[in-house]
Amino acid sequence: MSRPEHTAPPEIFYNESEATKYTQNSRIMQIQADMTTRALELLSLPPDEPCYLLDIGCGSGLSGEVLEVEGHVWVGLDISEAMLDVANEREVEGDLFLHDIGHGLGFRPGTFDGCISVSVLQWLCNADRSSHVPKRRLARFFTTLYSSLTRGGRAVFQFYPENPDQVELIVSSAMVAGFTGGLVVDYPNSTRAKKYFLVLFAGSPDNSSQPLPQALGTDLPQGTEPSQIVNASAGRRPRPEKRGKGQKRKSVKDRDYIMRKKELNKRRGKDVPLDSKYTGRKRSGRF
Amino acid sequence: MRLITHNMLQCPVKGCSKDNFPLRIEDAEIENADADFNPQFLKRMLDRIAWGALVQTSFSLGVAKLPESPGDPNDDEFLQTLHHVLLETRVKEGRMVCNGCGHVYPIREGIPNMLLQENEV
Ligand SMILES: C[S@@+](CC[C@H](N)C(=O)[O-])C[C@H]1O[C@@H](n2cnc3c(N)ncnc32)[C@H](O)[C@@H]1O
Ligand SMILES: [Zn+2]
Numbered sequence: 001m002s003r004p005e006h007t008a009p010p011e012i013f014y015n016e017s018e019a020t021k022y023t024q025n026s027r028i029m030q031i032q033a034d035m036t037t038r039a040l041e042l043l044s045l046p047p048d049e050p051c052y053l054l055d056i057g058c059g060s061g062l063s064g065e066v067l068e069v070e071g072h073v074w075v076g077l078d079i080s081e082a083m084l085d086v087a088n089e090r091e092v093e094g095d096l097f098l099h100d101i102g103h104g105l106g107f108r109p110g111t112f113d114g115c116i117s118v119s120v121l122q123w124l125c126n127a128d129r130s131s132h133v134p135k136r137r138l139a140r141f142f143t144t145l146y147s148s149l150t151r152g153g154r155a156v157f158q159f160y161p162e163n164p165d166q167v168e169l170i171v172s173s174a175m176v177a178g179f180t181g182g183l184v185v186d187y188p189n190s191t192r193a194k195k196y197f198l199v200l201f202a203g204s205p206d207n208s209s210q211p212l213p214q215a216l217g218t219d220l221p222q223g224t225e226p227s228q229i230v231n232a233s234a235g236r237r238p239r240p241e242k243r244g245k246g247q248k249r250k251s252v253k254d255r256d257y258i259m260r261k262k263e264l265n266k267r268r269g270k271d272v273p274l275d276s277k278y279t280g281r282k283r284s285g286r287f
Numbered sequence: 288m289r290l291i292t293h294n295m296l297q298c299p300v301k302g303c304s305k306d307n308f309p310l311r312i313e314d315a316e317i318e319n320a321d322a323d324f325n326p327q328f329l330k331r332m333l334d335r336i337a338w339g340a341l342v343q344t345s346f347s348l349g350v351a352k353l354p355e356s357p358g359d360p361n362d363d364e365f366l367q368t369l370h371h372v373l374l375e376t377r378v379k380e381g382r383m384v385c386n387g388c389g390h391v392y393p394i395r396e397g398i399p400n401m402l403l404q405e406n407e408v
Contacts, residue, residue, distance in 0.1 A: 071325075073291070098399070100403070103403050107295050107297065
């Protein structure tokens with residue numbers, strides 16, 4: 001199967017029909033949400049603390065919605081207008097920007113508590129214009145991302161590397177920009193469930209070095225295809241990660257998640273009629 | 288775009304490092320959208336807000352009167368005002384202009400267009 005990055009630049013590939021496909025296919029939606037949930041877990045934010053987060057390549061807001069359900073405030077960047085228009089129609093809460101991340105980010109130093117990115121980074125390895133040099137675009141991206149994070153902030157990218165050279169290019173660009181960290185590969189022995197996460201640390205608050213989080217499913221033998229782990233959050237029962245002292249794991253419970261999602265949708269007036277002035281989002285006061 | 292995020296934005300044009308913040312908002316159409324009041328989040332963000340820029344921006348948009356310097360984070364009335372300015376006030380249409388390099392970032396349907404020309408990066 002050809003990789004989308006080889007067919008067209010992202011702003012062309014993610015056109016209106018691709019954008020609507022994304023939010024009408026419940027399987028895609030579930031997969032993106034599951035990977036976001038895992039990325040958020042790898043961010044290991046302070047428990048029960050609403051944070052200010054960046055979503056790189058936010059698309060139609062599938063990843064961002066997981067962040068808002070968890071109580072975070074988010075900002076999303078994407079190069080595709082069609083994807084952002086769908087995000088707007090779905091009334092996501094995050095702030096959306098039309099932006100090419102290969103041009104670097106425009107945020108003041110120490111803006112975000114953390115950053116996630118789901119299924120995007122492989123796009124930066126492409127040269128879609130004669131002026132594009134992937135190495136330079138990656139460098140500019142990671143350097144500006146580093147400075148926009150608070151000290152000790154993390155960035156977690158789920159991505160689909162095409163080959164080991166791409167992994168090497170991406171990881172080394174991130175390290176040159178000042179990040180520490182590396183790759184966490186979940187279910188490494190399964191072709192279907194295997195997922196790559198680049199976990200980056202923008203320094204640490206006390207200058208200590210931070211260990212990489214534990215990958216999932218590393219104990220499964222070669223060739224196992226546990227069907228239940230394809231839907232990661234439904235099937236996977238992560239082993240407790242080793243934590244620093246005093247830190248409690250905040251697990252994302254499936255039922256909890258759905259309840260909050262339902263509540264969120266209800267608040268936005270999705271399945272309930274707009275019968276009260278408190279239902280849905282009230283917009284007023286323009287001038 | 289909520290004003291909290293405008294307060295974090297600086298001009299991304301390469302080499303633009305003088306007067307690159309805050310981006311001046313022009314011809315704005317403002318929209319108010321209710322958001323859950325979250326004092327914990329506001330307190331967390333208080334240190335990160337560039338106060339002078341926020342006062343200036345909210346004044347120029349005629350949004351709310353903010354004190355010259357940040358109020359007491361345990362004062363509920365102050366937090367409510369801050370909440371309204373930062374999280375319930377959105378710029379829907381208009382443009383942002385960099386005072387340093389003059390780059391214009393148009394805003395359509397609440398989405399600022401931050402795309403740059405290749406010679407700006
Ligand atoms: C597979 S979609 C994922 C969207 C979203 N994160 C999700 O999980 O549903 C990949 C997104 O990356 C965006 N993208 C690709 N290259 C980009 C670039 N250089 N700058 C910003 N966004 C980019 C595309 O426009 C597309 O919306
Ligand atoms: Zn500028």
